[in-house]
Amino acid sequence: MSIGEMIRESQVWKSIFRHPMPQDRRNRIVVMLTNFFLHLHPVSIKKQGIALSYTWCMGGVTFFLFLVETVTGVLLMFYYRPxxxxxxxxxxxxRDVTSLGILRELHRWGAHAMVITVWLHMYRVFLTGSYKPPREFNWVIGVILLLLTLLLSFTGYLLPWDQLAIWAITVGSNMARATPILGHEGPGQQLLNIQxxxxxxNASDARFALLGARFVGEETLNRFYILHCIAIPLGVALLLAIHFWRVRKDGGISGPL
Amino acid sequence: MHGVSEAEVVSGIAPFLGGYYLFLASMNAVMAFYLWHYKHRTNDALVWTAFSLFMVIVSAAAMGGSPPGLPESVRNLVNWLTGPVIYSVGTTVLLVIAYVLRRWWVKPMVAWTLLNISLVAMGVSMVDANFAAIVTKPDNVPIVGLVFLLGFFTWLATAKAVENDNRAKEGLPPTEKLDDEKVLVWPDLVYTELICMVALTALLLVWAIALQAPLEEPASSVKTPNPSKAPWYFLGLQEMLVYYDPWMAGVVLPSLVLVGLAAIPFLDFNKLGNGYYTIEQRKFSYLVFQFGFLELWITLIILGTFFRGPNWNIFGPFEFWDPHKVLALNNVDLSQYFWIGFMGEALPKPSPDATTLSQILTILLREWLGIVLVVLYFVALPPLMAATIFRGFFVKMGFLRFMLMANLLLFMAALPLKMVLRWTLNLKYIIAIPEFFLNF
Structure with missing residues (x-):
């Protein structure tokens, strides 16, 4: 008996994987049904549904980048105080002291790439008309995920706390003070006034809510840090789960009827 | 470029360009081999072999310290041509041409030639210090990547759509229908995913090692950089600030972009083109989306990233970002055109002592023309559209859905309209009520 066989015959191995290696048709079906990570997928799929020239793999790539961002992000949190x-x-x-000094690079380039792949994924979904019935609502969830991806990237942009960071956030968040009715320089601002x-x-408007202060400062850093590391990722995780679940429930990947 | 001589820049970028041209050479060599060995197209293979050899020579020249660049006169001409009008109209015309001639440029050899042309143009431009400084800024590299990725995927999607449309004419089903048989997800899909993950991880690692993430000086709330730019994916919105006040460009229009995107499946009543690439069967939604995405989103990001310099002035790709460049801004409000230009009177001015009501009435009088025009645009145009060119849409969509679509389209068109009005009439605001932060 070889070592490989000994391991596969052991009680520990069998307690984890309840069936033989997926080398024949039966076990290739069983593996999809019994493995937690694989059960997201159907057991079988139309050939065109997995053709790269059709899917561009951009949804999958986006999800993988989200995982990369999560892992590198958690590692970065060990080193970073907001x-x-x-x-x-x-x-x-x-950059200068830690070993594996490319952690921030992986996180930043992964984030840029993720914004791009989300756009490309939506581009593909539009061009194949895959938002059409019965997948309308999954497209809507996708639009919310697009917004959350942009917000994730935007809140992360501030954290290095260099000139690039605070001025990009200042330019971006200045828009909020012009929010109609809720911004202190927005049209209709005078409407909310009591006697x-x-x-x-400027100390109670939409921009203040975003920044936690009248300008980009330590409160903003704290606020963006929590949004970036906890609040938005939780929202994304939930919506991703629904997004994937609905792909299956709405009839799998789109294709001609 | 100040402080750095042209020769220093060239010697700095030359090794990179050497590798770049070598990559181009090998890319074309592989293509030539593919054409000769698998497709038996000897003539095409010979052409690309010759091009590949030429690129080897160029690469050698670059590595030797003298990469080819564009002559001064050409660079000056391009700089002189760069402006919002030529840029925006030019990109729109390009999109129209790409749409009309799609059957021609989707041919693999044509697309390959276009790719080579753009890559060589990129290479010879890089020799210019100003161009290189902007394109190689670490945070701008992803946008260069985005441009080429979009080019590739637009080509791929168009090629497949053209093929499907040709098949439809002959009564054949789309190509996606041909691979109808089912395969097992293990191994056919999970292995593809695994390979994708490995390739992507490798790409990210190379990218992270080759290019350091930007880190500027520590944040300082007193030193405002010029230009101050939002993150690159929001630069389309920042570009809109040239034409609209922040409440529109930063709040209302972005919100409507999201609402509009989410509304697409509920507005598009066309049942064709579900699950396969096609253009002919869904021309209207295709054209609207392409215009919105490629023109109003992507090209504005490119404009904001590569062409907007200090004081948000437009600079040519080979132009030094001079913070002292002065451009005359003499934009005029519609109310000023009407009262001063047309009536020959002064603008009605609300007196500070008057009651709030009379102040508001004076403002309304001052801005009446703009208000009437905007109301006509958003309220009177949709029924007019329903009665004329969009008659069929109106019948199929019903009142509510049609009105939503019409207004979303009108908001979308509001940006290019305002652009044209700015360029032709120097028009600043159609409605200008700074008293209530309500400028439109």
Whole structure:
């Protein structure tokens, strides 16, 4: 008996994998049904549904990049403190002192790539008309995921706390003060006013809610850090689960009827 | 470029360009081999072999320290031509040409030639210090990648659509229908996924090692960089700020982009083209989407990234980003055109002592023409569209859905309209009510 066979015959192995290697038709079907990570997939699929020239694999690539971002992001969190005192220095140290000094590069380039692959995925879904019935609502979830991807990237942009970061966030978040009715320089701002006292000021408007302050400062760093590392990823994870589940429930990957 | 001489720039970029041209040479050598060995097209193979050899020579020249560049006169001409009008109209015309001539440029050899032309153009432009400085900025590299990826995937999708449309004419089903048989996901799909993951990981590792993530000076709230740019994927929105106030460009229009995207499946009543590539069977939705995505989103990002410099002025691709470049801005509001230009009077001015109501009435009087035009645009145009060119749509969609689509389309068209009005009439605001932050 070879070592490989000994392992595969052991009680431990069999407790994890309840069937033989997926080398014949039966076991290739069983593996899809019994493996947690694989059960996302159907057992069999139309050949055109997995043709790269049709799918571009962009949805899958996007999901993989999300996983890369999660893993590298968790590792980065070990090194990074979101305070004015430490944020910039920690990023410097990440580059110059830490071993495996490409962690931030992997995270940043992965994030840029993810924005691009989300767009390409939507481009493909549109061009193949895959948003049409019965997949309308999954497209809507996809649009929300697009927004969350952009927000993830946007909130992460601030964290290095260099000139590039705060000014990009300043330019971006300045828009919020022009929000109609809820921004202190937005049209209709005067409407929310009680007995002559403005309810919407630069210390209570939409921009303040976003920044936690009247300008991009330590409160903003904290707020964006939590949004970036916890709040938005949780939202994305939930919506991803629904997105994938619905792909199956709406009849699998699209194809001509 | 100040401080760095042209020769220094060239010697800095030359080794990179040497490798770049060598890559081009091998790419074309592989294509030539493929054509000769698998397709038995000797003539085509010979052409690309010759091109590949030529690229080897260019690569040698680049590695030797003298990569070919564009002559000064050509660069000056391109800089001189660069402007919002030529850029925006030019890219739109290109898209129209690409649409009309799609049967021609999807041919593999034509597309391959176009790819080579754009790659060589990129290479000879890189010798220019100003061009290289912008394109090789670490955060801009993904956008260069995006441009080529979009080019490739647009070609792929168009090629498949053209093929399907040709088949439809002969009464044949789309190519996607041909591979109707079912295969097992293990191994056919999971192995593809595994290979994709490995390839992507390798790509990310190479990218991360080759290119360091940008880190500038520590944040300082007193030193405003010029230009201050939003992250690259929001530069289309920042570009809209040239034509619209922040409440429109930063809040209303982006929200409507999301609403519009989410509404697509509920507005598109066309049942054809579900699950396969086609253009002929869904021309309207295809054209609207391509215009919105490629023209109003992507080209504006490219404009904002590569052509917008200090003070948000437009610079040519080979032009130095001079912070002291001055452009005359003499934009005029519609109300000023009407009262001063047409009536020959001063603008009605709300007196600060008057009651709020009379102030508002004066403002309404001042802006009446703009308000009427905007109301006509959003309220009167949709029924007019329903009665004329969109008659068939209206009948099929019903009142509510049609009105939603019409208004979304009109908001979408509001950006190019405002652009044209700015270029032709120097028009600043159609409605200008700065008293209530309501400029449109």
């Amino acid at each position: 305070t004015l005192e430490w944020a910039y220095n920690d990023i410097l140290a990440l 002559g006292i403005d309810m919407i000021t």
